[in-house]
Amino acid sequence: MSAFRDRYGASPLHLLLVLASFALTLYAGVRLLRGxxxxxxxxxxxxxxxxxxxxxxxxxxxxxxxxxxCRRAPKDGGSGAPVRHGPSVNYLRVPAFLSGLLLLVWWPLILRQVPHYTAATGLPADVFLGRWLLITAGLFAVSALCLLLRMRRSGRSVQPE
Incomplete structure (x- = not known):
């Protein structure tokens, strides 16, 4: 077993899972390309x-x-280089990523690119842009609230990593 691990670099279970994922990908590719x-x-x-x-x-x-x-100037006036807030940028990244993911999945409806959507489902097609914008605003608002709570709990500004 240790000779296999030394030669392959991981356990036999890892190799089995990689081969199974390749087999599943091959199966999905064959089914997809059949059309x-x-x-x-x-x-x-x-x-x-x-x-x-x-x-x-x-x-x-x-x-x-x-x-x-998300940078700020140092308070001690030391080197003069700005101190970065490592984790605070994630309060922008996470809502932006989720909003972008929603846009990627639902862009035909958000941008009104689906003809006859109302006739097929009974839902109006013109509400999705507004709803997406509200969800995006909500995501950023919740993220800002989390950042403010974190800052308040620490008693000072967000600590750099």
Missing amino acids: DTVGVLIWFVGAALIHDLLLLPAYSVTDRAARRL
Whole structure:
């Protein structure tokens, strides 16, 4: 057993789980590609390109801006370099991520891109943008409340990590 672990780098159970996940992925891929193979492949390549060329730089710049907003000047006047609040930026990241995830899942309804939605379900299609904006505002409000409670509980500003 230790020779296997030394050679593979993990336990046999790990190898079994990795092989099972590959088998499940292969099964799902075969089932998915049975329909419109070219369309699915174009969608995957397009999604990868859009993510890597547009979305990754956009949310990297956004995260850098959020981290810059969460800096403060040192009180002791020591080195003059700003002290970062490590965990406080997460109070922006988490609601932004959840809001983006909701937008990703429901964007056709939020942006009114689904024709005849009302006829199929009986629900009006024009309420989703407002609801998404309210949920987003609520997520940021709850996050801000959590940050304020954390600051109050500590008796001072948020401690850097």
